[in-house]
Amino acid sequence: MRTVQRRFTLIGAAVALLVAGCGSGPAQVGSAAIVGDTALPLETVQQRLDVVLKKEPEARKMHDQRKLDTVARQLVTLGVQHQLIEQAAAREGVTVSEEEVAESVEQAGGADLASQNTVYDAETFRERARDQLLLVELARKYVDRMEVTFDYFFAEDNKDAVAKAKQVAADPRKMAEFVSAAPRSEQGQSLGKRGQVVRSAESPQSVQSPLFGVAPGTVVAFPPDPGSAQWIVAYVTDRKTDVRSSGESSTEQLTPQLLEQIGLRLVHALAGNPEIRVNPRYGVWDSTAISLAPSEGELSGYQATARQTDS
Known part of the structure; x- marks a missing residue:
């Protein structure tokens, strides 16, 4: 029993170190990331990491720092995406009903079942379902107009x-x-x-x-x-x-999954292009992938505003 307790104490310590990161993170103390003026608290990432550890059948393997890094990076990515989606939906006046969220969760097999073997629990799975529906609606609004x-x-x-x-x-x-x-x-x-x-x-x-x-x-x-x-x-x-467009609406030909991906591509612009700052312990923001990358050298693309010059 002492060995098991010690093992999980070590795991908890590793998680705490991972979440705390280094002291040169975003300007706002205690943030894993900041989207515009909205912070993603380190405490939130800690809580969600704890959920993953408790759900993981072989939790002792999570002591592997590389695996913890990957899970934490995914959680911060989802947190940043969630803030972008909320800001975009508010700016665009896009909403989804509780009934639509409940139906989506039910189609996935229910929150408890669908959240198994994922980084979600029942509550955060519902949040993600809402985010996915909002992305679809944002895409529907613009996919024929760009x-x-x-x-x-x-x-x-x-x-x-x-x-x-x-x-x-x-x-x-x-x-x-x-x-x-x-x-x-x-x-x-x-x-x-x-x-x-x-x-x-x-x-x-x-x-x-x-x-x-x-x-x-x-x-x-x-x-x-x-x-x-x-x-x-x-x-x-x-x-x-x-x-x-004078033709038939494109949305009728697109799957919800494709609309979700389109919505994700547009969400930063629709949110007003807020600045995204990430605690360097988790990596860097990859604007091309719309997710975190481990380092600058592992970005999936390049984006920069061109310097204006006299023609």
């Missing part, structure tokens, strides 16, 4: 893409040079273009792309497909959210 205009070119790999994206961010005039020097496809077509226009009503699935989630004047670099070695660099020059 249009982005951008210049782009393909790069050899992520290092090449990020290096060139940083040059464009420092001087947007470099974009024309990179587009002209873009590689060519096997058919001889240039893999670069200026003034490309994409409308969400014509290509609703494209709204999942980082291109639709950033403001004009933003440079982005990311792989067009997950796992792709080739990356794309783009400079967004215009973004509209009031374009009307």
